[in-house]
Amino acid sequence: MEHKLDKLTENISDIKTLIHTFNKTLENIEHRLSRLEQMDSIEHRVEVNQIDLSDIKESLQRIEDVQSTVVKEIKNYSGNGEDIKYINRRLDSHLIKLAKAEEEIIILKNK
Incomplete structure (x- = not known):
């Protein structure tokens, strides 16, 4: 009986x-996982920022392309200054009409 008790x-x-060994191993694994999560979040931030920067770069390049096209068109029309003035007057008159229509809509909403 004593032998069984000693064995138990x-x-x-x-x-x-x-x-105890399992707990130490588990703590070590948790520590490594937390470090890995930190690395993942840093890598994720870097990836996101790189994507954002590349998107911004592409957008800026498209804007520059459009601007260069507009500048070329303006240079082509520079000899036709009267055409540009006529277009500006037409645009101004349309803007005035839009402003009057918006004003009338606001007045009608308030009634």
Whole structure:
């Protein structure tokens, strides 16, 4: 009977040692995972920023292309200054008409 009790006590001690070792291993794994999560978040931020920067760069290039096209068109029309003045007057008159229509809509909404 004493032999069985000693064996049981020994087994319990072994189980405690195994649990303690398991806890240390688990803490080590959690620590490594937290470091990995930090690295992932840093890498993710870098990726997102790179995508954002490349998108911004592409947008700026498109804007520059459009601007250069507009500048070329303006240079082509520079000899026809009267045409540009006529277009500007037409645009001004349309803007005035739009403003009057908006004003009338606001007045009608308030009634």
